Amino acid sequence: MEIDKAIQGSDDRRLKTKYDNAVYVIRRALALYSTEEIAFSFNGGKDSTVLLHLLRAGYFLHNTEKSCSNGEVADFPIRTIYFESSSAFPEINSFTYDTAKMYGLKVDVIRTDFKSGLEALIKTNPIRAIFLGVRIGDPTAVGQEQFSPSSPGWPPFMRVNPILDWSYRDVWAFLLTCKVPYCSLYDQGYTSIGSVYDTVPNSLLCASNPSGGEKFRPAYLLSDGRLERAGRLKKFSSHACVNNRAVSNGNSIACPVDGSTLTASVIAVGDEILSGTVEDQLQLLLCRKLHSIGWLVSQSLVVRNDIDSVAEEVEQRISSNDMVFMYGGIGPLHSDVTLAGVAKAFGVRLAPDEEFEEYLRHLIGDKCTGDHNEMALLPEGITELLHHERLPVPLIKCQNVIILTATNAAELNEQWECLIELTESTGLQLKEPFVIKEVTATTSDVEAAQPLSKLCLEFPDIFIACHRKSRYGALFVSFKGKDEARVDSAIEALRKKLPVGSMPERSSQ
Numbered sequence: 001m002e003i004d005k006a007i008q009g010s011d012d013r014r015l016k017t018k019y020d021n022a023v024y025v026i027r028r029a030l031a032l033y034s035t036e037e038i039a040f041s042f043n044g045g046k047d048s049t050v051l052l053h054l055l056r057a058g059y060f061l062h063n064t065e066k067s068c069s070n071g072e073v074a075d076f077p078i079r080t081i082y083f084e085s086s087s088a089f090p091e092i093n094s095f096t097y098d099t100a101k102m103y104g105l106k107v108d109v110i111r112t113d114f115k116s117g118l119e120a121l122i123k124t125n126p127i128r129a130i131f132l133g134v135r136i137g138d139p140t141a142v143g144q145e146q147f148s149p150s151s152p153g154w155p156p157f158m159r160v161n162p163i164l165d166w167s168y169r170d171v172w173a174f175l176l177t178c179k180v181p182y183c184s185l186y187d188q189g190y191t192s193i194g195s196v197y198d199t200v201p202n203s204l205l206c207a208s209n210p211s212g213g214e215k216f217r218p219a220y221l222l223s224d225g226r227l228e229r230a231g232r233l234k235k236f237s238s239h240a241c242v243n244n245r246a247v248s249n250g251n252s253i254a255c256p257v258d259g260s261t262l263t264a265s266v267i268a269v270g271d272e273i274l275s276g277t278v279e280d281q282l283q284l285l286l287c288r289k290l291h292s293i294g295w296l297v298s299q300s301l302v303v304r305n306d307i308d309s310v311a312e313e314v315e316q317r318i319s320s321n322d323m324v325f326m327y328g329g330i331g332p333l334h335s336d337v338t339l340a341g342v343a344k345a346f347g348v349r350l351a352p353d354e355e356f357e358e359y360l361r362h363l364i365g366d367k368c369t370g371d372h373n374e375m376a377l378l379p380e381g382i383t384e385l386l387h388h389e390r391l392p393v394p395l396i397k398c399q400n401v402i403i404l405t406a407t408n409a410a411e412l413n414e415q416w417e418c419l420i421e422l423t424e425s426t427g428l429q430l431k432e433p434f435v436i437k438e439v440t441a442t443t444s445d446v447e448a449a450q451p452l453s454k455l456c457l458e459f460p461d462i463f464i465a466c467h468r469k470s471r472y473g474a475l476f477v478s479f480k481g482k483d484e485a486r487v488d489s490a491i492e493a494l495r496k497k498l499p500v501g502s503m504p505e506r507s508s509q
Helices: 002-008 013-032 046-067 090-103 114-124 168-178 184-188 282-292 307-318 338-346 354-367 409-421 445-458 484-497
Strands: 038-041 076-083 105-110 129-131 147-149 158-160 245-248 251-254 262-269 295-303 323-327 350-352 377-379 383-386 395-398 401-404 435-441 463-468 475-481
Touching: 002 013, 002 046, 002 168, 013 046, 013 129, 013 147, 013 158, 013 168, 038 046, 046 076, 046 090, 046 168, 076 090, 076 114, 090 105, 090 184, 105 114, 262 282, 262 307, 282 295, 282 323, 282 409, 295 307, 307 323, 307 338, 338 350, 338 377, 338 395, 338 401, 377 395, 395 409, 401 409, 435 484, 445 463, 445 475, 445 484, 475 484
Parallel strands: 038 076, 038 129, 076 105, 129 158, 262 295, 262 323, 323 401
Antiparallel strands: 147 158, 245 251, 350 377, 383 395, 395 401, 435 475, 463 475
């Protein structure tokens, strides 16, 4: 069979492994179900094109083993389902019907929605399993395995996903190695095809055209598979500081137009922190580090291990801050939902990242079982890996969100130093550090209330905060600002407003 010969003759070891695994899944399904009980969903896209030829190869190998005979597959007997849509590209429709004719596909064309079409098809046919070209990272792939029953509320059938663990690179390696036809749109710069209303050529493939107009390189030349859906993504505007507002002394003040005040939020993810079983030592340290480079921390909070909760907080913070820093909830455990929450906040999917996977394999070594793709899923189209020679695995940046992997102070110090050295790629501008000084006063809250209120009005550019370590202990007043002289002036002004002798002649920084 020409597909099997092409793969076996290839030097691409990764592709051979992916191919062998996919064919194994297909042959298992063919052993479990009769031909009449199986269907194949084909939509003319690159993934389903790969699946078509894998099915042809798997069907051939399955039959060859049963009959001990050789030869080619003249016809493909597995029922093929094509959901034709009025919003589909004409090229997709043409390619689908041309492919059906070329390979002798028995096509059921359905012009209703996917669910209704399946219900009608299964009602009139003994279909028990459907092959799907779903890959990890697809919106419909959440929670699926190679064999997954249909979701509640859907007609009962087994979803068979032979290429669930394939990457963008794997798909194109297969198509080019096997030299099979694919939709012409992929040669025009389209890398992920939806409807005519939400799909454009991937701008990352735009090439210079001496004769004028836009020209795009083929989809297989996209160097970063994470950006596969860049032609179908929402466009996010940058969050300029001029649109932010900071809070000083209880009053809202607009950020200066020159961007002298940059704001950040700190989000920790972890039920263990909220339950009180683990003390969060990183939040305080991270806030101090941000202040040391002149950034104002507008919020610092803890979110439970829940994708929707993480997404809600991230969505709010990215629109009101220049940068959001996150830690906790990173890894392969069920509670590690940070990346999924970030992806949902930006309205993108999680997709396999080959480069990140290689780092993980190098780090995990012999402990790595299977493909471990669940650890290498990153928000698609918005992720940048922050490399540094001192980091065993790059840090992750998604638009204006930086995700730290630190679990203790020493790791945070190391990752912070690397971030500072990578300011050009992180966008972490280094500003004049905040000057923070603290004084104590031996006055009651009642005595200090009016003088402090007046002081806040006189020094709106200074952040003034108060706390006591015990109800009847000294009052600690902290002053934070960019100008040390202004901070000292505010401290002296408070000294004059309070009763004589209530403020010792000392301050801490």
